Amino acid sequence: MRAIRLHAFGPAENLTHEEVEAPRPGPGQVRIAVEAAGVHLLDTAVREGVQGPLPELPALPTIPGREVAGTVESLGEGVAALWLGKRVVAHLGFAPGGYAELAVTDVDRVHETPANLDAAQAVAMIGTGRTTMGILQFARLGPDSVALVPAAAGGIGTLLVQYAKNAGATVIGLAGGPEKVAHVQANGADLAVDYNDPTWPEKVRAHLGGRHATVVFDGVGGDITPQALAFLGPGGQHLVFGWSAQGRQDTTRHFVEGVSEQVLGPVMMRKAGGPSPVRTLELRALTEAAAGRLTPAVHRFPLAEAAAAHRALQTRATIGKVVLEP
Known part of the structure; x- marks a missing residue:
């Protein structure tokens, strides 16, 4: 089979497209003919040799990637025959491949893919969608809410905008560049602005x-955070789930009385x-997509162009969830 392998930690160019031996399913396992594989920022960190939240870095050479969707084409011992030929999606956990x-x-990690989702959309919901459902557990959203979403053109941001609009909230989406701003507007935001424009707070x-904003969904950090927090009023929420821009800042001086900040992770x-809390959130995400309430945005690359996909993700040149298609 063809796969992407990493022989040495370092730049994206270290990802090589090679012929490798096909894996065999062990007891209790299935083998999936992959139609889409998710690319995550964590993958780029591991590629560079940064351990991050992983228990340890993988032994090299390794095949990266932890999210896949496709069709079950082989069964390990003890797996029910009904799985053979099913369209499925799975998060592989800390195991690469x-x-x-x-x-x-x-x-036990596999979910049947909803009929209305293609493989790339299913991958988006099993990873990005799962995280979005985790974040939304903490958000108070309704017709009187005003949600401010930095990085609103990303995989999570796209889903947050949709969910908040479905709840009746007023949604302000921030994105970098005209193409991304157009995506956020088309996705249903009441206002989409370019955070590269220094006048965006005035708009x-x-x-x-x-x-006032009632909730700021913050996965960006950096200089955008204090500007966004300036819109929060009493009783507002600052929900932090990442700081992809320039790291996390001390935000306490930007809060008015009664504003709460929650840094989301294992909580x-x-x-x-x-x-299985992880599986609970995965099922919620897939259910929302199957019902048509959430539609993920997907940025597709051929499997052989994994290095280009990594570079695009790290330079914020993508819209939605990045996937590789063999």
């Missing part, structure tokens, strides 16, 4: 007409509850 034509995972202020899993 997704950037390939074939991938193996435990059957938001004029649109709100004296109203999302605890709140989801159940015997």
